[in-house]
Amino acid sequence: MGLEGVEPSVFVSDFLAKCGGYAVVDGGFATELERHGQDLNDPLWSAKCLISSPHLVRRVHLDYLDAGANVIITASYQATIQGFEAKGLSTEEAETLISRSVEIACEARQIYHDKCTKDSWDFLVDGNITRRPVLVAASVGSYGAYLADGSEYTGNYGDSVTLESLKDFHRRRLQILATSGADLIAFETIPNKLEAQAYAELLEEEGIDIPSWFSFTSKDGINVVSGDSICDCASIADSCKQVAAVGINCTPPRFIHGLILSIRKVTNKPVVIYPNSGETYDAERKTWVKSTGVADEDFVSYAAKWRDIGASLFGGCCRTTPNTIRAISRILFDKSSLTLSKADM
Numbered sequence: 001m002g003l004e005g006v007e008p009s010v011f012v013s014d015f016l017a018k019c020g021g022y023a024v025v026d027g028g029f030a031t032e033l034e035r036h037g038q039d040l041n042d043p044l045w046s047a048k049c050l051i052s053s054p055h056l057v058r059r060v061h062l063d064y065l066d067a068g069a070n071v072i073i074t075a076s077y078q079a080t081i082q083g084f085e086a087k088g089l090s091t092e093e094a095e096t097l098i099s100r101s102v103e104i105a106c107e108a109r110q111i112y113h114d115k116c117t118k119d120s121w122d123f124l125v126d127g128n129i130t131r132r133p134v135l136v137a138a139s140v141g142s143y144g145a146y147l148a149d150g151s152e153y154t155g156n157y158g159d160s161v162t163l164e165s166l167k168d169f170h171r172r173r174l175q176i177l178a179t180s181g182a183d184l185i186a187f188e189t190i191p192n193k194l195e196a197q198a199y200a201e202l203l204e205e206e207g208i209d210i211p212s213w214f215s216f217t218s219k220d221g222i223n224v225v226s227g228d229s230i231c232d233c234a235s236i237a238d239s240c241k242q243v244a245a246v247g248i249n250c251t252p253p254r255f256i257h258g259l260i261l262s263i264r265k266v267t268n269k270p271v272v273i274y275p276n277s278g279e280t281y282d283a284e285r286k287t288w289v290k291s292t293g294v295a296d297e298d299f300v301s302y303a304a305k306w307r308d309i310g311a312s313l314f315g316g317c318c319r320t321t322p323n324t325i326r327a328i329s330r331i332l333f334d335k336s337s338l339t340l341s342k343a344d345m
């Protein structure tokens, strides 16, 4: 499935309609690889597994598909040409691994669909076999993710990083991912306005012809992590015609409600929400710690409320699991939890 001349907004609204109005995104990817025993304490983080354990990458995609995901996000979050080269790989090898991340996700989707066709009684609607729509979203992590020093959670890149240097950093990987067979590009954990602007300009300059979503990260529910206003950031996404959805990921669930309301003020594009488990990443100790202060309840119970204030795509980020996604899927498609206005439609 690709854009094929279809407007990005139409592509996503058609997809949402086919999913039943709302779509389920997968959950934490790197942290799920860790749960399977991988040591990702490495500058490549999850991208390390593209080299050492591609079978496990496929396994985790399959687990999320089994849990109900309509969108699976590739293992390319921290897969950069610069990062692979620092490990001694050639440029060509690095580029192959980046494309491979998309191929593996597409393979998982194929395996999943083949399995469903065999067990087709699960998929019978009015006597016809229907397939749950599944899109492969190619992940682009921020420049801070490549630095692997936690700066995707501060957005503080220093004065030497400019709009042009960010565009140069991201250009080649974006070109590869856009022609790799992915259905869309997921720009994830965007920590500041400058990087959003760099992505928007790159999409235009490179004539990227698959849709994208821009997903920001926040640690206070008001601004993105750098302190830039979420409204300013979402406005950049709103102005870019190739951006088909705007949202928030890797942010504690308790901040999501206010962020959706802020995003809604500046855009009518679909809102994508995939919070983390509510724990905080300690970059020095390279570990997740329980946050102090307000407790994060099980965020699955919030999903219906986020839907009711206008979000359309829901999943999880770091430390969420296939169980989280299964629960979100249940809540979203549980007709009895729909609001009156939705039930009346």
Ligand code: MET
Residues within 6 Å of the ligand: 027, 028, 029, 030, 031, 046, 073, 077, 139, 188, 189, 250, 317, 318
């Ligand atoms: C730091 S956010 C990481 C996002 C990425 N898609 C993952 O789940 O691994």
Ligand SMILES: [Zn+2]
Residues within 6 Å of the ligand: 249, 250, 276, 317, 318
């Ligand atoms: Zn995350």
